[in-house]
Amino acid sequence: MELDFERCYRAVDSRDQRFDGCFYTAVRTTGIYCRPSCPAVTPKRENVTFYPSAAAAQRGGFRACRRCRPDAAPGSPEWDARADTVGRAMRLIGDGVVDREGVTGLASRLGYTERHLNRMLTAELGAGPLALARAQRAQAARILVETTDLGLAEIAFAAGFGSVRQFNDTMLEVYAQAPGKLRETRPVIRGEAGVINLRLAYRAPLHVGSLLEFLGARTLPGVDELDGDTYRRGLVLPHGGGSVALRPAERWVHATLRLSDVRDLAPAVARCRRLLDLDADPAAVDGTLGADPALEAVVRAEPGVRVPRAVDGFEMAVRAVVGQQVSVAGARTTLGRLIRVAGVRVAGGSGGEGAEDGAGAAGPVGGIGPSGPAPAPAHQLTGFPAAAVVAELPDAAFGMPAARRDTIRAVAAAVADGKLDLEPGADRAETTARLLDIPGIGPWTAGYVAMRATGDPDVFLATDLAARRGAAALGLPDSAKALAAHAERWRPWRSYALVRLWRSA
Incomplete structure (x- = not known):
């Protein structure tokens, strides 16, 4: 994927956090790659190369900055929102499909040959599926090294590496430190077995109240619960069960994971990020919705409203x-x-x-x-x-x-x-069509599932009673036909507009 050098450099020079995860800055004189908001001195433009993914930067021979930790940046909002093959592939890789099923399994799910899939991903992201999964593996391993007291050999296999040697070589290449050295520099806090504490970054602003109110009103015994500002829920993961406690804070969400099998760390993190819509770009969403005079006041009053999604x-x-x-x-x-x-x-x-x-x-x-x-x-x-x-x-x-x-x-x-x-890597159009083929499922139900389960950012339920009430409260037309016509100006973020109408109701 070709990146505009001047636009990227301006983002780096201003340390703009909105671009974290969208691209990575590699400095040839230091051999390090950073996120755009890295607090280090801005490198000279003649020494800089921009990459569309951390895997591409690693493939170029650069190691991750220890100061800004670019591998922990929020995911790209582009891959989160896109419904095409590359977007689906990125969501599946994030869920650990390559680690569990190999590139063959990933290609099979997407309906392409391994060779063609590798070509598409390399063209967009500068790295193929193996390299992208390897970068994710390294991040999962670093988290386990720094937050658990598991043995390093256990961590190697839990993170998805095929051997301890492969684990050591990758960590040394990506972080310029052996795993044991990483643990020395960040002593492990001894805690409950199977418990992993980490922070999930997001792009500000995040309207915490809307998320917790929505999820809290729909909790189910044995599945999820809301306790003050902490949302907890059970997780069904590829290798076993688990649970998570999520507590939003400024700049990140504190997550406490309890996993029966630590190999599920990457999919658990991916599903938690998906649930809270943490990879969204609120500036882009609010910019489009706030341009409508009818929504301008609510967007200004509540910036960063997200679409609550799903882990299942x-x-x-x-x-x-x-x-x-x-x-x-x-x-x-x-x-x-x-x-x-x-x-x-x-x-x-x-x-x-x-x-x-x-x-x-x-x-x-x-x-x-x-x-x-x-x-x-x-x-x-x-x-x-x-x-x-x-x-x-x-x-x-x-x-x-x-x-x-x-x-x-x-x-x-x-x-x-x-x-x-019904998972995020699904073909959204095909999933919707198959849902509509089931007796008893109409456009409202299929659209609701598309918005919350498969993560479609541009669903609008014009017949929804609460949406029509919210529209009337904001001075918008409240007939389904007229409201649907007005909602065209909110593309490609109509799912976010729908959440705002529900809140206004």
Whole structure:
């Protein structure tokens, strides 16, 4: 990908944090690459080369700056928003697909040959999938070296390296220090086994209140909970279960991860970033929305509003179907019942193959009272039941009309069989089309899933009652047709506009 030298250099000279993660600055005289906001003295322009990815800078022979730690910069908002093959590939690499399935698995998911995929990624990012995954592996290893007391050999394999020698060579090349030296310079804080503390960077501003209010209103017992300014939820990860506590602060979000298998560090981090929409570019979003006089005041009053997304696409699809005709509170009650029965079945050994996902700890075993299941303590948060479990639940678990129950079962069966991909690396257009083919799913449900599960930044639900109420409150047209026409000026950020309309309602 060709970068505009003058634009990049101006960003570096002004130490503009908005460009962190968008490109990297390599200085030939020092052999170091930095993020644009690095506080070091601005290098002379004749000594600078700009790269579109950390992997490309490493491929060019540069090591990461120890001062600004460019590998910990927020991800590029471009790869987060794009729906094309390269954007999908970056999201899948971030979720650890290359480490688990190799480049062959990544290419297969995207429908391309390995050679063609390598060519596309190299053209856009200056590095192929192996190099991009290697850069991510090095970052995961550094986090484990500095925040856990795991042995270095354990860290090597947990981070995805094929051998200890490969681990040592990569760390030395990327950070110019052997792993043992990194640990010496940053002593480990001894803590609970399996617990990893880290900070997730984002581009300011971040409107914390809107995120926590949205997520807090939709918490489910055994899945997630809000305690003051800390949001906790269970995670179902490729190698096992886990949970996370997220506490937003200035410049970053404090994350405390509890993982049953530390190989899940990279996917856990990727999913947490996705949940809170931390790779968004609020300047670009607010610039477009704030240009509309009807939204100017709310954008100015609440800068940095994000789209709450998901760590589990199937969970989000079930939430969307359940919420079609009921209030948020009603949906919580219905979903709580479903989770309770799924937990009882798995704990009792009748949950089928999905039992390995740990859904059995979703709540205490016993009867279902009229007020729903009792909240599970934080350490029991396990995430949403697996699709295979939900597909086999009895009718009594659903507590909804038969047609909607059949829709949820159809979605669950399609996800369990691999016919429906609801993860961020999915082809968004194909996923939406397959959802619309399922009886009981219309444009509203498919759009809601696209916005929150697959991360489409440009969804607009013109028929949504709350959106129309919010539009009326802001002096916008409140008929679906007229509102949809007005929303065209908010492209490509209509999902963010929708969240603002909901808040105005």
